Amino acid sequence: TTPGTGKHITILHTNDTHARAVESSPAMGFAKVAGIADKYRSENPNTLLLDAGDAVHGTTFATLVNGESIVKVMNEIGYQAIVPGNHEFNYGSERLIELADMMNFPMLSANVKKKDGTRLFEPYLIKEVDGVKIGIIALTTPETMYKTNPKNVEGLDITDPTAEAKVLVNEIRSKVDVVVVLGHLGQDASSTDTSFKVVKEVPGIDVFIDGHSHTVLQDGLVSDNGTLIASAGEYTNFVGVIDLWVDGGKVTKKQATLIDETEAKDIKPNEKVATLVNSIQKEQEPILKEEVANTAILLDGKREQVRAGETNLGDLLADAIRDVSKADIALTNGGGIRSSIEKGIVTKGDIITVLPFGNQVVTLEVTGSDVIAALENGVGSYPEPSGGFPQVSGMTFSIDSSAAKGSRVHSVMIGDKTLDPKATYTMATNDFTAVGGDEYTMFAKYTTSGMYGAMDEALIEYMQKLGAVDIKTDGRIKEAKAP
Ligand code: ATP
Ligand code: ZN
Numbered sequence: 001t002t003p004g005t006g007k008h009i010t011i012l013h014t015n016d017t018h019a020r021a022v023e024s025s026p027a028m029g030f031a032k033v034a035g036i037a038d039k040y041r042s043e044n045p046n047t048l049l050l051d052a053g054d055a056v057h058g059t060t061f062a063t064l065v066n067g068e069s070i071v072k073v074m075n076e077i078g079y080q081a082i083v084p085g086n087h088e089f090n091y092g093s094e095r096l097i098e099l100a101d102m103m104n105f106p107m108l109s110a111n112v113k114k115k116d117g118t119r120l121f122e123p124y125l126i127k128e129v130d131g132v133k134i135g136i137i138a139l140t141t142p143e144t145m146y147k148t149n150p151k152n153v154e155g156l157d158i159t160d161p162t163a164e165a166k167v168l169v170n171e172i173r174s175k176v177d178v179v180v181v182l183g184h185l186g187q188d189a190s191s192t193d194t195s196f197k198v199v200k201e202v203p204g205i206d207v208f209i210d211g212h213s214h215t216v217l218q219d220g221l222v223s224d225n226g227t228l229i230a231s232a233g234e235y236t237n238f239v240g241v242i243d244l245w246v247d248g249g250k251v252t253k254k255q256a257t258l259i260d261e262t263e264a265k266d267i268k269p270n271e272k273v274a275t276l277v278n279s280i281q282k283e284q285e286p287i288l289k290e291e292v293a294n295t296a297i298l299l300d301g302k303r304e305q306v307r308a309g310e311t312n313l314g315d316l317l318a319d320a321i322r323d324v325s326k327a328d329i330a331l332t333n334g335g336g337i338r339s340s341i342e343k344g345i346v347t348k349g350d351i352i353t354v355l356p357f358g359n360q361v362v363t364l365e366v367t368g369s370d371v372i373a374a375l376e377n378g379v380g381s382y383p384e385p386s387g388g389f390p391q392v393s394g395m396t397f398s399i400d401s402s403a404a405k406g407s408r409v410h411s412v413m414i415g416d417k418t419l420d421p422k423a424t425y426t427m428a429t430n431d432f433t434a435v436g437g438d439e440y441t442m443f444a445k446y447t448t449s450g451m452y453g454a455m456d457e458a459l460i461e462y463m464q465k466l467g468a469v470d471i472k473t474d475g476r477i478k479e480a481k482a483p
Contacts, residue, residue, distance in 0.1 A: 001255065003243075003245055003253070004244075004245025004247070004251075004252035004253025004254075005245060005247045005252045005253075006245050006246045006247025006248070006252055007046065007129075007130050007131065007132050007245065007246050007247070008044055008046060008243065008244070008245055009044075009046045009047075009048070009129055009130075009132055009134065009178070009243075009244040009245075009246060010040055010043075010044045010046060010047040010048070010241065010242065010243055010244075011047070011048045011049075011050060011180065011207070011209070011240075011241075011242040011244065012036070012037055012040055012047060012048065012049045012050070012239055012240065012241055012242075013049070013050045013051065013052060013182075013209045013230065013232055013239070013240040013242065014033060014050075014051050014052070014055075014232055014236065014238075014239060014240065015051065015052035015053060015054065015085075015184070015209070015210065015211030015212070015214075015231060015232055015233075015234070015240075016052075016053070016054045016085070016211050016212065016214045016233070016234040016235065017030075017033075017051070017054070017055050017058075017234070017235060017236050018054055018055070018057065018058025018059065018087070018234065018235055019055070019056065019057060019058040019059040019061050019062035019063075019069075019070055020058065020059060020235040020236045021059070021061045021062075021069070021070070021073060021277050021280075021281075022061065022277060022281065023269075025261060026235075026237045026260065026261055027235040027236045027237055028236045028237065028239075028260075028261050028264060029236055029269075029277065030073050030074075030077060030236065030273055030277055031269035031270050031271075031273040031274035031277055032236070032261075032264060032267065032269045032270075033077060033236055033239055033273075034076070034077040034078075034269070034270030034272075034273040035264070035267045035268050035269045035270045035273075036239045036259055036264055036267055037049050037077060037078065037239075037270075038268075038270055039267050040241065045130070046129045046130045046132070048080050048081075048127065048129065048134070049077070049078060049079050049080055050079065050080060050081050050082070050136070050180075050182050050209060051074070051079055051081070051082040051083070051182075051211075052082075052083055052085070052182055052183060052184055052209050052210060052211030052212075052231075052232075053082065053083045053084055053085025053086075053087075053088060053140070053184030053211045053212065054085035054086065054087040054088065054184065054211060054212070055070055055074065055082060055085070055087075055088070056070045056071065056087070056088055056090075056091075056099060057087040057088070057090045057091070057356065058087065058356070059353070059356075060284065060288055060349050060352045060353060060356070061280065061281070061284065063352060063356045063358070064284050064287065064288070064352070065284075066091045066095055066099075067088075067091055067095070067099050068099065068102065069280045071099050071102045071103055072102075072276060072280070073273060073276055073277060073280075074103065074105075075102075075103065075104045075105075076270075076272055076273050076276050077270070077273055079103075079105050080105050080127070081105055081106050081107075081108055081125055081136055081138070081182060082103070082105065082106075082107050082108070082182075083107070083108055083109055083138035083139065083140060083182045083183065083184050083211075084096060084100075084107055084109055084112065084121070084140050084184070085140065085141065085144075085184035085211055085212060086140075086141055086143060086144035086147045086148055086184070086212070087148070088107075089144055089148045089152045089153055090148055090149075090152065090356075090357060091152075091358075092151070092152050093120070093152060093153065093154070093155075093156060097120070100121065106121075106122060106125055107121050108121055108122050108123065108124060108125055108136065108137075108138035108182065109121045109123070109138045109139065109140045110123035110124065110137055110138055110139055110161075110164040110165070110168055111123075111139055111140055111142070111158055111159040111160070111161050111164045112140050112156060112158055113156065113157045113158070113159055114155060114156060114157070115155055115156070115157060120156065121138075123137065123138065123164070123168055124136055124137040124138065124168055124172060126172065126175070126176055132177050132178065132246045133175065133176040133177050133178070134176060134177065134178045134180060135172040135173075135175070135176035135178065135179050135180065136180045136181075136182055137165060137168045137169065137172070137179065137180070137181050137182070138181070138182045138183070139161040139164065139165060139181060139182075139183040139184070139185055139198065140158055140161070140183075140184050140185075141158070141161075141184050141185050141186065141191070141193060141212050142158040142159070142160070142161065142192070142193050143191060143193075143212075144158050145157075145158055146437070146438070146439065147387075148437075149357070149359075149431065149432045149435065149437055150432075150435045150436050150437055150444075151431070151435055160193065161183065161185060161193050161198055162193065162197055162198050162201050162202060165181060165198050165201075165202045165205070166201070166202050169181075169202050169203075169204045169205060170204075173204045177246050177249045177250070177251075178206050178207070178244060178246060178251055179204055179205050179206050179207075180205075180206065180207045180208075180209065181195075181198065181205050181207070181208045181209070182209050183195050183198065183208060183209065183210050183211065183212075184210075184211040184212045185198065185210060185211075185212055186210060186211065186212030186213030186214075186215065187210065187213045187215050187231070188212075188213045191212075191213075194213075195208050195210040195229060195231075196223070196229075199223040199225055199227040199229060200223065200224065200225065202225075203225045204225075205225070205227045206227065206228065206244070206251050206254065207227065207228045207229075207230065207242055207244070207254065207256075208223075208227050208228070208229045208230070209230050209231070209240070209242070210229060210230065210231040211231065213231070214233060214234040215231040215233070216231070216232070216233040216237075216238065216258065217229065217230055217231045217232075217256065217258070218257065218258050219255070219256060219257055220242070220255070220256030220257075228242070228254045228255075228256055230242055230256040232258055233258070237260060237261075238258040238259060238260050239258070239259045239264075240256065240257075240258055240259075241256070241257050241258070241259060242254065242255070242256045243255050243256075287348060287349075288347060288348055288349030288352070289347055289348075289349065290347060290348040290349075291345050291346070291347055292346055292347060292348050292351060292460045292463070292464070293345075293346040293351075293460060293463035293464055293469065294344070294345055294346060294463075294467070294468045294469065295341060295342075295343055295344065295346055295463070295468065295469040295470075296343065296468045296469060296470040297312065297343055297469065297470050297471065297472070298340060298341070298342060298343050299311075299312055299313035299316060299340060299341040299469070299471075300312055300313050300314075300340055301313045301314075301337040301338065301339050301340040301341065301354055302340055303338075303385065304385050306334035306335075306337045306389065306391065307334040307335055307385035307386055307387060307389045308334075308382060308383055308384070308385040308386075308389055309382075309383075309389070309477065310391065310392075310473045310475070310476060310477040311334075311337075311391070311473060312471045312472055312473050313337060313340065313341065313354070314332075314334060314337060314391030315391065315393065315471060315473060315474065315476065316459070316462070316463070316469065316471050317332055317337060317355075317391060317455075317459055318330040318331065318332050318391045318392050318393035319393045319462065319471075320458045320459045320461070320462035320463070321361045321393070321428040321429070321430070321452070321455065321458050322393040322394050322428050323458075323462050323465070324361055324428075324452045324453070324458040324461065324462065325361055325363050325426075325428040325450060325452045326426075327363050327394070327425075327426040327427055327428035328394055328414060328415070328425045328426045328427065329371070329392065329393065329394035329395045329414060329425055329426075329427050329428070330392060330393040330394060330427065330428040330429065331371075331374060331375075331378075331390045331391070331392050331393075331427060331428075331429050331433065332390070332391050332392075332429055332430050332433065332455075333378070333387055333388050333389065333390065333391070333430070333432065333433050333437070333438045333440075334385075334386075334387065334388070334389035334390070334391055335386070335387020335388065335389070335438060336355070336357060336359065336387075336430060336432060336433075336455075337354060337355070337391070338353065338354055338355070338356055339353045339354045340354075341354060346463065348460075351456045351459055351460055352456055354456075354459070355455050355456045355459065357432065357455075358454065359430040359431055359432055359454070359455045360430065360431040360451060360452075360453065360454060360455065361428055361429075361430065361431075361451070361452040361453060361454070361455055361458050362428070362429060362430070362431050362434045362448045362449075362450065362451050362452070363426050363427060363428050363429075363448065363449045363450040363451075363452070364426075364427050364429065364434060364443055364446040364447075364448065364449060365424050365425070365426055365427075365446065365449050366424065366425055366427045366442075366443070366446060367421065367422065367423070367424055367425075368414075368419045368420045368421040368422060368423045368424075368425065369421040369422070370442045370443070371395075371412065371414075371419060371425060371427065372409060372412060372419065372421065373442045374390065374440055374442055374443065375390055375392075375397055375409040375412065376405075376406050376407070376408065376409050377438075377439055377440055377441075377442070378390035378438075378440075379399045379401075379408055379409060380405050380406075380439075382399055382401055382408070383401055383479075386438075387438050388433075388438030388439060388440065390477075392476060392477065393428075393476075394414065394415060395412065395413060395414050395415070395419075395476065396411075396412070396413045396475075396476040396477070396478075397409055397410070397411060397412040397413070397476075397477060397478075398410050398411040398477075398478040398479070398480040398482075399477065399478070399479050399480070400479075400480065400481050400482040401479060402481065403482060410480075410482045410483070411478075411480070411482075411483070426449065426450075428452070429443070430455055431448075434446075434448065
């Protein structure tokens with residue numbers, strides 16, 4: 001394509017890489033991402049590399065060391081800024097600050113605040129590249145407040161990104177030549193605070209680099225206000241490339257594209273990054289390869305399944321946490337089950353991949369009426385998948401999806417007895433739902449009555465107890481019209 005007039009700036013970007021450090025087609029892996037960055041930097045020294053969030057969590061490569069491995073790799077690649085996505089909070093906000101301190105580049109977010117209104121991070125950065133001043137304003141999705149374990153965002157507030165953007169664009173617009181927003185907001189209609197909303201309501205943004213919805217925008221999009229929106233999918237499947245030409249304080253031309261593995265096939269992976277990724281993998285291998293159990297059957301943890309109905313892995317996990325706690329019943333959110341387990345030998349790595357959040361098993365003494373309220377909450381969007389879908393043990397129930405939200409659950413049995421709304425039951429769950437995660441707000445008022453260690457340990461122990469696991473769904477959750 002024909003260049004614009006003035007200085008040429010290239011902005012490379014990734015988002016939702018979710019710790020896919022190692023190449024696994026179509027994921028290119030970080031050595032290749034680095035190789036792509038090297039190539040662009042050699043062609044245009046005025047090149048920036050940014051990340052739009054959800055980098056430090058998503059595979060054992062990251063979770064085994066609470067995100068540190070990803071920071072090391074991103075430092076080596078030479079990223080220049082990152083905005084925390086919702087998953088950056090998965091290890092708690094204290095750990096997030098530690099990770100930010102380990103980064104050789106700034107973590108920015110304008111709308112992550114402490115309760116006193118002060119910011120946790122710098123809201124923006126002004127980078128001067130070859131005389132061109134580029135302002136980079138960062139925004140985090142407010143969905144983080146309910147998508148991560150509430151304890152991870154305790155004492156924090158994630159404010160309206162549109163309002164923050166308005167103030168900050170206004171503040172820096174006249175001081176810079178280019179305004180870039182680095183956002184982990186996404187484009188899903190289900191979200192109140194999308195990147196579309198920000199660009200619509202806040203004029204004066206030249207480029208919006210987005211993450212969160214894992215959207216693939218091959219050539220970007222241009223909003224009514226003339227903002228170029230870019231998003232590079234997920235998992236290092238793409239590196240985004242934005243070309244800007246800036247003349248006399250104005251962007252004269254801008255364009256976006258994505259590079260995938262096919263286009264990058266002749267680009268050499270960066271050797272130092274490859275070596276670093278390899279050595280981290282080698283270090284972790286003995287832990288991950290440890291054989292902990294055996295299953296005679298595929299254990300179904302597929303996202304669309306565990307978030308919309310009973311699966312054998314859902315049953316198994318709920319049984320496991322009930323068993324370890326000797327509770328009457330158990331309930332665990334389907335969204336907390338992040339992967340399936342293949343038939344055969346099961347490794348520690350497989351288990352951590354299913355349960356990457358480091359959750360704990362806890363018990364609460366809940367009333368029967370709150371058990372109903374919890375089930376109603378969990379099936380609120382059924383048959384649409386949702387993270388809160390309840391996988392249960394020690395109980396059975398039916399869902400009438402033709403009934404109104406809030407009155408769909410019926411025929412609830414605790415063991416072989418009809419649920420008594422006034423009775424108190426000992427319920428095992430994970431510490432995410434126990435404090436109100438996935439809108440299980442009815443649990444938040446209870447204090448924990450028992451703690452039984454990590455979820456992954458409970459699952460391993462229970463599988464070992466069963467020997468060769470051969471569990472099929474037993475119909476504890478049914479779809480049926482109310483009688
Ligand atoms: P993205 O990668 O696009 O940010 P996301 O993780 O925000 O995806 P989902 O994949 O839908 O979106 O995950 C959100 C769901 O993950 C929550 O609704 C919840 O079910 C589950 N979840 C998140 N954190 C935890 C946790 N600590 N324990 C258990 N479940 C969790
Ligand atoms: Zn993500």
